Amino acid sequence: MTHTYTVTGMTCNGCKASVEKALQAIDYVTNVSVDLENAEATLTMSKHISTQQLQDALSSKYTIQAKTQTKNVFASATSLEEEKPLVKQLFPLFLIFGYIIAASFLLNFKPFNLSNFMLDFMGLFYSVFSFFKFLDLKGFPESFKMYDPLAKAIPAYGWVYPFIELALGLLFLMRIQIPLALLITLVILGITTIGVTKSLLDKKTIQCACLGTALKLPMTKATFIENSIMIVMAIVMLIKIYG
Template sequence: MKHTYKITGMTCGNCKATVQDSLRQVEDVFNVEVSLENQEATITMDKHVELGKLEEALPSKYTISQKEEKNVFASTNATSFQQEEEKTKLQQLKPLLLIIFYITVASILLHYKNWNWNDFMLDFMGLFYIVFSFFKILDLKGFPESFKMYDPLAKQVHAYGWIYPFIETALGLMFLMRFQVNIALVITLIVLGITTIGVTKTLLDKKSIRCACLGTALKLPMTEATFIENAIMIVMASLMLIF
């Protein structure tokens, strides 16, 4: 479900970012879009969040109030939002699951005649990084904002969110070209290890935020699937370093 609220107290881009980040931290809030020009915030929720909770999340400088909208299409929009809310996790994660499926099948087909586990894992990891970095680069401006919502390093170092897609691209090429594989494996453990810590904390805190694993082009919720995909890569990297 989606609601639009009036926000007062915003005077600059930093205010907009503060309001957006604060509201995104509220439980059951899936996405927040803030308009500085209109002094509004459009909030997408997994389930209804009381106005009081939203107000508590904001610094005292800002106030939030319900915006009353008169729209002849209101009933149609309400139906649309209700249908969106009723989507199951599996339906929401369909794009992610399909991409992982295709990457797995492609990696198997590359080696089915002369099967080798190491080569399969290297190609899986390489294709994984290349495909996922592609979706992140599609919206290079929006990705850092979504990524820093759960990645501990991106929260502290803003530039990290900007260069992360290119780190993934470089790692993907290193695996596919078999170039400095051990270095790429170590970097994988560090980079995905940091992200997985943030993902785990988000899941344990039961926060409803958008997953940036496929950038912002596809609106995916943060679920256990995000943890699993990172865990698969970490396990593969660990096995290859050990054996």
């Protein structure tokens, strides 16, 4: 007999392998196939096994439940399953944004220069966010392609994206090739924002990969706003340069 289950908490290929190994070790399970993108596990068993037995075999990081026909569950991070207020879930993102804004302001406090403030903000934004992606360079592409159209179409893009962010951060902070960096920002964040918007409209519950997989953040309107701020800054700076 074959049954399909929803497994939440998986964020990378390492999680997928861990779940497969744990389920395959259960008596009477003859075959296991885990789909990371759709957060599903298909089990073939020679004897009925209760969902509780399956759950007991897994780490507490993962939750397994029988898949229903009326609910389509997309990939989800563990933090999405916890009944925490959205503000608490997004606290790491807000905290990092606060630090970046404060640092950018202090760097341009006397005298205050709006253009330099925005360039420093964008440079620090890319540098900090790329750092978190590098913490799990192997797992990031799997999470990123769940909503970024280009990463989904070209898997290699997900692997090089953290390096692109780091390079852009350095260009902004060192004031090198600013027009080119701004144009690239519009392109890559524009593509990501399209994917984010589609996920929000489809009401899919997935993990945001903006801070890699080290911090489990839900895809929300905050992610859209985060990208929009960077896009608006890039447009303003281009107008200042070519206006």
